[in-house]
Amino acid sequence: MIERWSLDQVLALAPDASSRKAAQGVAAAGKWSSRGTTGSVLYGECAGSGSKPYLACVDLTEPAYRCSCPSRKFPCKHALGLLLLWSADGVPAEEAAPQWVTEWLDGRAERAARSAARAETTRDDAAATGAGAGAATGAGAGAGKAESVRQARVGAGLAELERWLADQIRQGLASSAEHDWDGLAKRLIDAQAPGVAGLVSRLPQVRAEDDWPGRLLEEYALINLLAVAHRRRAELPAPLAETVRIRTGFPVTREEVLAGPAVRDHWHVLGRRDDEHDRLTARRVWLKGRATGRAALVLSFAPPGQALDASLVTGTTIDADLAFYPGAAPLRALVAARHDAGPLPGEGALPAGVPAGVPAGVPAGVPAGVPAGVPAGEALEEVARVLADDPWTESWPLVLAGVVPGRTAVGGLPLHPRARDPWRLIAVSGGRPVTLAAEWTPQGLRPLTTYDDDGTAVLL
Numbered sequence: 001m002i003e004r005w006s007l008d009q010v011l012a013l014a015p016d017a018s019s020r021k022a023a024q025g026v027a028a029a030g031k032w033s034s035r036g037t038t039g040s041v042l043y044g045e046c047a048g049s050g051s052k053p054y055l056a057c058v059d060l061t062e063p064a065y066r067c068s069c070p071s072r073k074f075p076c077k078h079a080l081g082l083l084l085l086w087s088a089d090g091v092p093a094e095e096a097a098p099q100w101v102t103e104w105l106d107g108r109a110e111r112a113a114r115s116a117a118r119a120e121t122t123r124d125d126a127a128a129t130g131a132g133a134g135a136a137t138g139a140g141a142g143a144g145k146a147e148s149v150r151q152a153r154v155g156a157g158l159a160e161l162e163r164w165l166a167d168q169i170r171q172g173l174a175s176s177a178e179h180d181w182d183g184l185a186k187r188l189i190d191a192q193a194p195g196v197a198g199l200v201s202r203l204p205q206v207r208a209e210d211d212w213p214g215r216l217l218e219e220y221a222l223i224n225l226l227a228v229a230h231r232r233r234a235e236l237p238a239p240l241a242e243t244v245r246i247r248t249g250f251p252v253t254r255e256e257v258l259a260g261p262a263v264r265d266h267w268h269v270l271g272r273r274d275d276e277h278d279r280l281t282a283r284r285v286w287l288k289g290r291a292t293g294r295a296a297l298v299l300s301f302a303p304p305g306q307a308l309d310a311s312l313v314t315g316t317t318i319d320a321d322l323a324f325y326p327g328a329a330p331l332r333a334l335v336a337a338r339h340d341a342g343p344l345p346g347e348g349a350l351p352a353g354v355p356a357g358v359p360a361g362v363p364a365g366v367p368a369g370v371p372a373g374v375p376a377g378e379a380l381e382e383v384a385r386v387l388a389d390d391p392w393t394e395s396w397p398l399v400l401a402g403v404v405p406g407r408t409a410v411g412g413l414p415l416h417p418r419a420r421d422p423w424r425l426i427a428v429s430g431g432r433p434v435t436l437a438a439e440w441t442p443q444g445l446r447p448l449t450t451y452d453d454d455g456t457a458v459l460l
Helices: 007-011 017-026 077-087 099-131 138-171 178-190 194-201 203-207 212-231 238-248 254-258 376-389 423-429
Strands: 032-037 041-046 054-059 064-067 262-277 280-289 295-302 317-324 333-338 396-403 434-441 444-451 457-459
Touching: 007 017, 007 077, 007 457, 017 077, 032 077, 041 077, 041 099, 054 077, 054 099, 064 077, 138 178, 138 194, 138 212, 178 194, 178 203, 194 203, 194 212, 194 238, 203 212, 212 238, 254 317, 254 333, 262 396, 262 434, 262 444, 280 396, 280 434, 295 333, 295 396, 376 396, 423 434, 423 444
Parallel strands: none
Antiparallel strands: 032 041, 041 054, 054 064, 262 280, 262 317, 280 295, 317 333, 396 434, 434 444, 444 457
């Protein structure tokens, strides 16, 4: 049986404010001619504008949604309304679901099996390729030549960038202008270094901040460090060289990531944040391994009008394999496979399938749904280790234990300027220490989720 979600957790799944309002309009028992749950799936028939009711169901294990309504929003108001009824204990338990629900679930299971088979084939192919790497084919040699040509173009573009930055420092920051950054970003795009171009293109936002001189100098230093690291990448350790390569703009395909080793754990979904950039909305979902203690970031993107991935619900815990992108401080990951939901392991235990050599295990005294936290000082030590491995890290998930929130700081750690006066967090705390999941950034913490006395997640 999956633990019932709170009202906040359900409403956080809505793609926009209008969907939240519409969902509350159909979250009444009288709107549904039938409804039920088997513990892992919700289903119901909701009256619509036509003669036939809309058929809506939610697979709670992922979650995944299906509805026969014509809405292009995902999840639609009917799926959300059904979830709201369930969160309020308004959906009766049933032993079996109707045929239209089981057919949908069977179809999803078949697709998941095919996807797992393809992933296994990809890993086998990658292993075979590695074993036979000594016999390069003509196509492989051609790919290597193309890579060398691009590296040369990137190197030339970053050499110009180093000279430009040196001129800026000599002339003084006051001469910095937006049109200079725009032209530089375009030249870096032409040099096939889109990652560095993205760093340059955000400099006008830094210039608009109140403390812009110090912030702009920090950004210049990190961009220059990346350019120098690329020039001297042959001297770097392999993981750091891979980090530099990726941050410069060389892609790593989804297939390459899934072909690598996966980490299985019970992953706490700590929270998420949506940002708009270049006509795309990026969703950042933060995870923390219950036994391994590893941090993870799952990214998804969508253009305006299209739904973002809503399969990771804040405050829940998933038993899954995560495949991490390479680098010196691996953080971004893909969900390679999910496993059947079951009870979380007891104190000191590891999830099924996790090697016994994993050092952490489940901490003692931590409720099942609450991630284990650390004092603020230990959290800063974690950030310091991450920055030592990857100095370009811009955010990292932290779980703080026993911290008292204030208007401008939490546990002595400053809040991000846009996250100050966290009244909801302060209200949950009531002046007492709490466990807080937050996103660390160089400008301060962004609170994500806290937990009340019952261990219920409160979204911030």
